[in-house]
Amino acid sequence: MTIDFDDRMALDIEVPGSPSECAHQPVHRYNFHLPAGQLTVSARTDQGQRESTQLRVGRATRWIVVQVQEGLPLQVETWDERPQWG
Numbered sequence: 001m002t003i004d005f006d007d008r009m010a011l012d013i014e015v016p017g018s019p020s021e022c023a024h025q026p027v028h029r030y031n032f033h034l035p036a037g038q039l040t041v042s043a044r045t046d047q048g049q050r051e052s053t054q055l056r057v058g059r060a061t062r063w064i065v066v067q068v069q070e071g072l073p074l075q076v077e078t079w080d081e082r083p084q085w086g
Contacts, residue, residue, distance in 0.1 A: 001013055001014075001043060001044075001045055001068065002003045002043070002045075003041065003042070003043050003064070004040075004041070004042045004043075004044075005034065005039055005040070005065070006040050007040075007042070010032060011030060011032045012055075013016070013028075015066055015068055016024050016071060019027060031034060034057045036050070036055065036057050036058055036059075037056070038054065038055070038056055038057075039054070039055045039057055040052055040053075040054055040055075041053050041054075041058075041064050041076065041078075042076075043074060043076045044074075045065045045068065046076060049073065049074035050074070051066075051073075051074045051075060052064055052074040053077060053078050054078070055078050056061050060080070061082075062078060062079070062080065063079040063080075063081070063082060063083060064076065064079075065078075065079055065080070065083055066075045
């Protein structure tokens with residue numbers, strides 16, 4: 001999984017699949033401090049999936065949720081509040 005902020009790489013990690021003892025994908029959290037303004041957040045996988053969203057960075061905490069689920073399309077969403085998982 002590679003995450004870009006305005007076409008600049010922010011994160012490049014190997015995302016594991018679901019563990020055999022768990023029916024759900026693992027949850028990973030990363031924290032970034034970014035300058036205020038409009039930002040494009042893009043995610044891509046090594047299997048060619050790509051998705052992006054627009055984010056307005058300000059004083060309030062914003063959440064970008066990237067969902068990678070086997071057999072489903074990649075999803076990237078902007079949230080105003082913390083997700084209730086992870």
